[in-house]
Amino acid sequence: MNTNTPSHTPPQSLHPFNGTPDQIVASDKSIQNAHKALLNVIVAKNTPKTATFDSILRPILLLEDASAQEKWGNFMYHRVSPYKPVREASRQASLRSDEYEVDCGMREDVFRxxxxxxxxxxxxxxxxxxxxxxxxxxxxxxxxxxxxPEGPQRLRFKEIRRRIDQLCGEAMEHLDESTAGFWAKPETLEGVLGKDIDIIDLEQGVGPEEGKESTRRDYFIAQANFANTNAALFQEIVALRDEAARMLGYPNHASLRIADKMAKTPETVDTFLRDLVERTKDGAQRDIAQLLRYKRQFCQEHDLDFDGRLYRWDRLFYDRMRKNAEFGVDDHEIAEYFPVASTIDKMLSVFARLLGLVFVRLSAEDLARLSPTGRAADVLWHDEVQILAVWDDAESGSGFCGYLYLDLFPRAGKYKQDMTLTLGPGCIAADGARHYASTALVCNLTRPSLKKPALLKHEDVVTVFHELGHAMATLCGRTRYERSLDLPQDGVEIPSAMLEHWCWDARVLARLSSHWKTGAAIPDEMVARLAGIKSLHATLGLQGSLVRPLFDLRVHTFASREDAETIDCGVLYNQIEHDTWMLSGPAVVGMGMNWGNLHLTYDHLLSGYDAGYYTYCWSEVIAADMFYSVFQQDPLSRTEGQRYRRLILERGGSRDLMGSLCEFLGRETNPEAFQRKELVSI
Incomplete structure (x- = not known):
C-alpha cells in the first residue's frame, strides 16, 4: 500500500453497523414513508404543464441519495451479520423494499x-x-x-407480469432445492482421484471429467435432464415475455431488454455473437486436434476403439489429461506465493499507482473517533472487518474519496460467494456538499492454518483483484447522483474484466507475490505455466460458451406469437449447440435433438439476464481491447491509469459508456485484440 498517508481526519464519519432487528424494521419503514410522502407532495404541487426535471425527478434523486447509506446498510446485514435475527430482519427489509419499488413503478400520477x-x-x-x-x-x-390504456389491455399486462414473476420464482426454487445426483459403480469411475471419493460421505459427487467414456456420457445426459420439471414453466415464461413486449410496441422481448444497454438492438448482439463464432472455428479445430491426440493414445493404451471424434463428454477428461502432462501447475504450490494479507496490500498499491490513490488502514482509535457513538465496535458488523480510508494522492489533490471495508474470511451465516457491495453512495447532497462513497469487499477466502498463513490460489488472486476493481469504480465515481454511477448491464463487468488481465502479467504477478516463508517473488517459469493453462483450449471453450447467449437471443426474438408458444426450447437449444460447437454431441450417436434440456440447468434467464447472457462475452472482448491496446506495454502506467479513472470510472453511467470507451481507446471497440491475444491455440 501507499505509505504516503495523509495525517488529517476523514471529513465524513463512519456509518454504524450495530442495528437490532427492531431498528432495521423501523428504519426501513421510515425510509419508505419519507419517499412516499415526497411523491405525494410532488404530485400535489405540480401539474404536467409545470413539470420539469428540477421539480419532479431531482427531489426524488436527492432524497434517495440522502437515505441510501442507511437503506443499503440495512440490506447489508443479511449477507454479513453473524446474528440470525438481524439477518432475517435485513432480508425481510430487502423484500419489502422490492415490493415498494414495484408499487412506486406503477404510480400513474407520478408517471404523468x-x-x-x-x-x-x-x-x-x-x-x-x-x-x-x-x-x-x-x-x-x-x-x-x-x-x-386503462382497461382490459393494461389488466392483461399486469396479469402477465405477475405470472412471469410467479413462474420464475417457482423455477428458481426447483433449481435451488434440487437434490438430483448421478450414481455410478466404482469400477466405472476410471480416472477418479482417490481424494474425490470420501468413504464417510458416499454421496460426494464427481465431475464430468472423470470415469469411463460411457459413464461420462451417461453423466452428461443426466446432468442435462435434472431440471426437466421446469420445461413447461420456461416455455410459458418466454411466450409471456413475447406477448408483453408486443403489447408495449416492441417486436420481441430482446428489443425491449436491450434498448437501454450498450448494444441497443438485438441485431447488434446477433452480429457480435456470430462474428465470434466465425473467429473461433480455426482455433477450435486446432484445439480438438490436440485433444484427439490424447484420446487416441488413451484408447490405444486401454485397448479401446477410437472413432476419431471428440464428444461433449470427452472435453474435460482429455483437457485435464493434457494439462497434467504438459503444464503440471500445482495450485497449492502457487498459493505459497500469495499470502492474503500482503497480497491484498500489494493489490492496493497497484491501484494506488494506477489511479493516484492512498489507502490508510484505520486503527481502533481511528474507528472510535469516526464512530457516531464513539465506540469502534459500533461501525463494524464483525470484529474481523478492516476499514481503510481512501484519499487522492498529493499529485491528484489529496482529496478524500471514501471508505473501503475488507471482510475476507468465511463464517456461519455469511454470504457464500465473493462480491463487492456499495454501502454508501458518492454523490452531491442538496446543500452542494459531497457525500463520500463506502464499499465493501466481501470474500470467503481460506483461513490460515496452524502451520501456514491464509493463502490465495491464483484463481483467488484473479477474483479478489476483479472485485477490488468494482470497489475502485465506486470510490472513484464522481457523478452528481448515486443512480448515475450504475453502468448498463452489458457494461458493468467491463472495467473489472479488464483488470483480470493484470493477474496474468508476469510483471504484475512479480509485484503482487511474496512467498510466505522466503519473501521471494513467483518464478518466471511458474508464471509461464500459468499462462499456458489460460490459453489451453481457450478457443474451443469460448466457442462452447457462445451457445447460451445465442439461445438466449433466439428464444427472446421469436418472429411471431405462434412461434413463441410452439417452438420446443429444448430442441432449439440442442440444435444451436450442434450448429455452433464443433464437438460431437448426442445427436451423432443417434439420440436426435431431443436428448436433454441444458437450458433449464442454469438460472440466468430467470433472474434478470434474459436477453442479457451475451454480456459475459461482450465484456471479455471489450476488456481485452482495452488492456492490450492501452495497458499491455506498461500495466502500471500512471498516465494511462489516470485516463482510465477520468474517462471511465469517474463518469460511471452518467454518460454513454460506449462513447466513453471510444474516447478512451481513440476509436471504436473491436474484437481484434481479443482474437489475437486470447484465442490462442497451444
Missing part, C-alpha cells in the same frame, strides 16, 4: 409528471447526466405498462 417533464426536456437546458436519468425513469414506467 415524468412523461410531461420528458416532453419538454430540450427546453430545460439539462446536462447529459440529468437527461439520461430522466430518460431512464420514463422508460421504467413505460416498461411497467403505464402507456397502455
Amino acid at each position: 409528471l415524468i412523461d410531461a417533464a420528458y416532453a419538454t426536456r430540450d427546453s430545460q437546458g439539462l446536462d447529459e447526466e440529468s437527461l439520461r436519468l430522466l430518460e431512464r425513469e420514463r422508460r421504467k414506467y413505460i416498461h411497467n405498462g403505464l402507456l397502455l
Whole structure:
C-alpha cells in the first residue's frame, strides 16, 4: 500500500453497523414513508404543464441519495451479520423494499409528471447526466405498462407480469432445492482421484471429467435432464415475455431488454455473437486436434476403439489429461506465493499507482473517533472487518474519496460467494456538499492454518483483484447522483474484466507475490505455466460458451406469437449447440435433438439476464481491447491509469459508456485484440 498517508481526519464519519432487528424494521419503514410522502407532495404541487426535471425527478434523486447509506446498510446485514435475527430482519427489509419499488413503478400520477417533464426536456437546458436519468425513469414506467390504456389491455399486462414473476420464482426454487445426483459403480469411475471419493460421505459427487467414456456420457445426459420439471414453466415464461413486449410496441422481448444497454438492438448482439463464432472455428479445430491426440493414445493404451471424434463428454477428461502432462501447475504450490494479507496490500498499491490513490488502514482509535457513538465496535458488523480510508494522492489533490471495508474470511451465516457491495453512495447532497462513497469487499477466502498463513490460489488472486476493481469504480465515481454511477448491464463487468488481465502479467504477478516463508517473488517459469493453462483450449471453450447467449437471443426474438408458444426450447437449444460447437454431441450417436434440456440447468434467464447472457462475452472482448491496446506495454502506467479513472470510472453511467470507451481507446471497440491475444491455440 501507499505509505504516503495523509495525517488529517476523514471529513465524513463512519456509518454504524450495530442495528437490532427492531431498528432495521423501523428504519426501513421510515425510509419508505419519507419517499412516499415526497411523491405525494410532488404530485400535489405540480401539474404536467409545470413539470420539469428540477421539480419532479431531482427531489426524488436527492432524497434517495440522502437515505441510501442507511437503506443499503440495512440490506447489508443479511449477507454479513453473524446474528440470525438481524439477518432475517435485513432480508425481510430487502423484500419489502422490492415490493415498494414495484408499487412506486406503477404510480400513474407520478408517471404523468415524468412523461410531461420528458416532453419538454430540450427546453430545460439539462446536462447529459440529468437527461439520461430522466430518460431512464420514463422508460421504467413505460416498461411497467403505464402507456397502455386503462382497461382490459393494461389488466392483461399486469396479469402477465405477475405470472412471469410467479413462474420464475417457482423455477428458481426447483433449481435451488434440487437434490438430483448421478450414481455410478466404482469400477466405472476410471480416472477418479482417490481424494474425490470420501468413504464417510458416499454421496460426494464427481465431475464430468472423470470415469469411463460411457459413464461420462451417461453423466452428461443426466446432468442435462435434472431440471426437466421446469420445461413447461420456461416455455410459458418466454411466450409471456413475447406477448408483453408486443403489447408495449416492441417486436420481441430482446428489443425491449436491450434498448437501454450498450448494444441497443438485438441485431447488434446477433452480429457480435456470430462474428465470434466465425473467429473461433480455426482455433477450435486446432484445439480438438490436440485433444484427439490424447484420446487416441488413451484408447490405444486401454485397448479401446477410437472413432476419431471428440464428444461433449470427452472435453474435460482429455483437457485435464493434457494439462497434467504438459503444464503440471500445482495450485497449492502457487498459493505459497500469495499470502492474503500482503497480497491484498500489494493489490492496493497497484491501484494506488494506477489511479493516484492512498489507502490508510484505520486503527481502533481511528474507528472510535469516526464512530457516531464513539465506540469502534459500533461501525463494524464483525470484529474481523478492516476499514481503510481512501484519499487522492498529493499529485491528484489529496482529496478524500471514501471508505473501503475488507471482510475476507468465511463464517456461519455469511454470504457464500465473493462480491463487492456499495454501502454508501458518492454523490452531491442538496446543500452542494459531497457525500463520500463506502464499499465493501466481501470474500470467503481460506483461513490460515496452524502451520501456514491464509493463502490465495491464483484463481483467488484473479477474483479478489476483479472485485477490488468494482470497489475502485465506486470510490472513484464522481457523478452528481448515486443512480448515475450504475453502468448498463452489458457494461458493468467491463472495467473489472479488464483488470483480470493484470493477474496474468508476469510483471504484475512479480509485484503482487511474496512467498510466505522466503519473501521471494513467483518464478518466471511458474508464471509461464500459468499462462499456458489460460490459453489451453481457450478457443474451443469460448466457442462452447457462445451457445447460451445465442439461445438466449433466439428464444427472446421469436418472429411471431405462434412461434413463441410452439417452438420446443429444448430442441432449439440442442440444435444451436450442434450448429455452433464443433464437438460431437448426442445427436451423432443417434439420440436426435431431443436428448436433454441444458437450458433449464442454469438460472440466468430467470433472474434478470434474459436477453442479457451475451454480456459475459461482450465484456471479455471489450476488456481485452482495452488492456492490450492501452495497458499491455506498461500495466502500471500512471498516465494511462489516470485516463482510465477520468474517462471511465469517474463518469460511471452518467454518460454513454460506449462513447466513453471510444474516447478512451481513440476509436471504436473491436474484437481484434481479443482474437489475437486470447484465442490462442497451444
